Amino acid sequence: MRNENEQEKLTPEDFERVTIDAHHSERIEKPSLSFWQDAWLGLRKNKAAIVSMVVLLLVILMALIGPHLNGHAGDTQNLRHANLPPKIPGIEATGFFDGDGKLAGKKVDLYEMKKVDEYYWFGTDGLGRDLFTRLWEGTRVSLFIAFVAAAIDMVIGVAYGGISGYFGGRTDDIMQRIVEILIGIPTLIVVILMIMIMDPGITAIIVAITITGWIGMSRIVRAQTLKYKSQEFVLASRTLGAKDGKIITKHLLPNMLGIIIINTMFTIPNAIFFEAFLSFIGIGLQPPAASLGTLINDGYKVMENQPYVLLFPAIVISVLMIAFNLIGDGLRDALDPKMKD
Amino acid sequence: MVKYIGKRIVYMFITLILIATASFFLMQTLPGSPIASYNKLNDTQKAIVEKKYGIDKPKPVQYAIYMKNLAKGDLGTSFVFKGKSVNDLLAKRLKPSLILGAQAMVFGTIVGILLGMLAALKHNTFWDYGSTFLAILGISIPSFVFASLLQYWIASEWHLLPVGLWNDGWKSSVLPSLALAMGPLALSARFIRTEMIEVLNSDYIVLAKAKGANGFEIAFKHAFRNALIPLITVLGPLAAGLVTGSLVVEQIFAIPGIGEQFVSSIMTNDHATIMGTTLMFSAFLIVVIFIVDILYGVIDPRIRVSGGKG
Secondary structure, eight states: OHHHHHHHTOOGGGOOOOOOOHHHHHOOSSOOOOHHHHHHHHHHHOHHHHHHHHHHHHHHHHHHHGGGSSSOOTTOOOGGGTTOOOBOTTTGGGTSSBSEEEETTEEEEHHHHTTOOSOOTTOBOTTOOBHHHHHHHHHHHHHHHHHHHHHHHHHHHHHHHHHHHHHOHHHHHHHHHHHHHHHHSOHHHHHHHHHHHSOSSHHHHHHHHHHHHHHHHHHHHHHHHHHHHTSHHHHHHHHTTOOHHHIIIIIIHHHHHHHHHHHHHHHHHHHHHHHHHHHHTTSSSOTTOOOHHHHHHHHHHTTTTOHHHHHHHHHHHHHHHHHHHHHHHHHHHHHOTTOOO | OHHHHHHHHHHHHHHHHHHHHHHHHHHHHOSSOSSTTGGGSOHHHHHHHHHHTTOSSOHHHHHHHHHHHHHTTOOOBOTTTTTOBHHHHHHHHHHHHHHHHHHHHHHHHHHHHHHHHHHHHTTTSHHHHHHHHHHHHHHHSOHHHHHHHHIIIIIIITOOSOSSOSOSTHHHHHHHHHHHHHHHHHHHHHHHHHHHHHHHTSHHHHHHHHHTOOHHHIIIIIIIHHHHGGGGGGHHHHHHHHHHHHHHHHHHTTOOSHHHHHHHHHHHTOHHHHHHHHHHHHHHHHHHHHHHHHHHHHHOTTSOGGGSOO
16 A cells, blocks of 8 residues: 555656666676686586696696605615505505505515515505606606697697798698698608607607697698688788788787697697607607606506506506596687587 | 599609608618627628628618519518518418407497487486596597506406407407507597587477487487588598507507517517508508598588598
8 A cells, every 4th residue: 555655646856867878888797808718717617627627737746746755766776675566554454555465376465574664655666666756757757748749849830830821822832732741641650760760768759749740730720820811800900010920929829829729738648648659669768767658568567466567657647648638628618619529 | 523533642652652761761770780680790791691681782772672662562571580571471460450450440430429329319418428438538548558457357357358369269359459449439439429419409300300200210310320421531530540559459469460560570670571561551541541531522522622631
């Protein structure tokens, strides 16, 4: 009842004239997002990618500090402590990681038998080297190779593809003919041949991986350059007097950054794989250097009796590869929804 | 089309000649000699051995002879296996490699396609996540890690299948084929899933549903066939992956195949065999990529081959 009464009492003074301001319809309600903020919002929704990033950071952290955690050096040989199974203080009571190993088919506490007081978290290899320390040293080497190889691939690929696409004409023709021939050569064959003629080592592996690795990137960058260079904003910039260098760095590269990053994210696991592959067939890193590939190779040789030597590096390499692939997938969805596999 | 094929064949030959040339000269710079206990021989003996294998002549002459023989299809003589020709050596080893490769390819793609379809038809359910996870595992875990684990658990712990070698009929081929199949399986599952999801949202599927076609019919008769076409594009990378995988997987399971021969030739510096295997692998991959490009144009005429993927 009261409502009705109030309505009746409304007077003309209660009303106010509202003028529509044309500017209001142009106002942007939400704060505008930059390309990267938008990408981050997209990536944040992808749980797999976020978990992978956390896992990856943990592995990188362990690769940096892991070798210093337990006081054993990765290259100290101690034959009295050879072939010890994993033993971790605190959880040994649960029956896992308690230092029990098989000896002539029977379960024995090898630590007790060999009178070892120390703990080797992931066990020791045939030379008595601490596998925990070696694992993270190896991870560090593998990651280093992968990051450097991916960075070199990126630089060469972007430069080659950019030049070829931007200048076009004769330059493009010649450069693309070269690529067409190079792309026919199977990567694996080139990598193996290159590594055979160089001194084995980190440099040789990086050179071998990058020698054909940049081609994929160069083709993508060339296609992108062709797409953007004929667009109006580039024309406008050129009309205003911008030089080639400025157009490339200010207009073309920022537009391609997303695709370049995605592609690099997929080169990294590839490089990790090739390093491990080469070391596994015995032409990669040479002992005593450790990488995930050499550790898996060592572990494979003693798999029958000491499976833990193989298990830990196998887990780390698989986790790394999965993490990089998932982050790559997530980034692709977030940065460039049009692209699919 | 004819012009395009002609151009591609010319490129293929250039690539092969380039690979042959490059591998020949790379072999010359290799450290170490292919002749066992070379350092123990005196000069006369060295001269005899070098003459026998034709490596006493100057390099350009050796190169010319090698290329001439190559044109006739002769890959040269192995240094390690006393006077055996590389052709014979590889011919004998071709069968196990082909069997493994074919089994892995067929098993991997069929299971991959089924998994991919399952994931697409049950989009955003447990089945979808499960098969996507499996595909990620297959793409991520290196074949040699997977092969070692299979060998450890199935062969040496549970004694279900032979640990290695090629002497137990089909049983010997199961584990290596499985290890090789993970790549094709994962790739095709991922690919088919993406394609199917897109196809299932298209108008003609809605029409088929409206017409009253049942789920099975829609999945296989309408959606699957259209999702299959783009799968051909990944055949190239698949074949490359199989070759890479065969190198380690054959070594792990001690299969007397081409890949195992390649790795052991590298270890023994057997130049002629390394070059022969390199050429074989390269020719195989180049031909596969060529066929894929042509097939793609034939099956889906909307794709203009001449502007193709090069």
